Amino acid sequence: MVSKTVKGKDSYDLELADEKDLERLAGMHQKAFKGLFSSDMGKGFLKGLYKNIIYSDAGVCYAVRDPNTKKVVGFIAGTSNEKNLLPTSFKIKSVYNLLLAVLRNPRTFTNVLRYIKKTRISSGINTRAELISIALEEEYQGKGLGSELVKTLEAWLRAEGIEKYKVFTDTKYSKGHILYEKIDFRLEKKFDLFGIENRCYVKKL
């Protein structure tokens, strides 16, 4: 575990997430990424997704904990190789989750199309390393924790021999692009996903 002092005063604990954090990670994901395909898929899917990221050799997830309450208040997830991240068994199970999600809410279908198009564009970017997700509870934003989480992910990526990595963000549901532009990501591509502007940023390590 590493203790980070941010913006000169508060100190927070950054550590690898583990299985007991899955409920919190899924909950924070759903709250931060409302309206996105992954959130439509439900909490069970998200718990499975983060479990696979935590246990995959090609994945990592760091959690930030409030040292007073010990509660997880933010996280970052990433991969050194998106192709090796998720086992086929999980992908097959996800198709079932997907059908249920579309039946529950037909709007999800458009999000599925968005996800497919984004995946196609992602495979054309010449790195398989990716910042998958980053989120902080609202009252913990703006304290420098997002930047610290990114630095922690970058240290892991460097140790894995990665020289550059990508991140996708939309400008409708997320303010991620403001953070990425502040910390030296380069805008690689802007594209429309059925009415929502998406961006891919790349950063050299």
Ligand SMILES: CC(C)(COP(=O)(O)OP(=O)(O)OC[C@H]1O[C@@H](n2cnc3c(N)ncnc32)[C@H](O)[C@@H]1OP(=O)(O)O)[C@@H](O)C(=O)NCCC(=O)NCCS
């Ligand atoms: C995006 C997010 C992770 C940023 O984390 P954070 O801890 O608030 O960011 P930091 O405090 O490290 O900010 C770093 C810089 O980016 C700027 N910044 C970050 N988020 C910003 C926002 N929402 N609005 C305006 N500026 C922002 C800060 O002003 C800061 O610049 P400064 O150093 O000149 O003051 C956080 O706001 C969040 O969880 N948002 C909801 C989920 C989300 O959108 N995730 C991104 C998915 S792609």
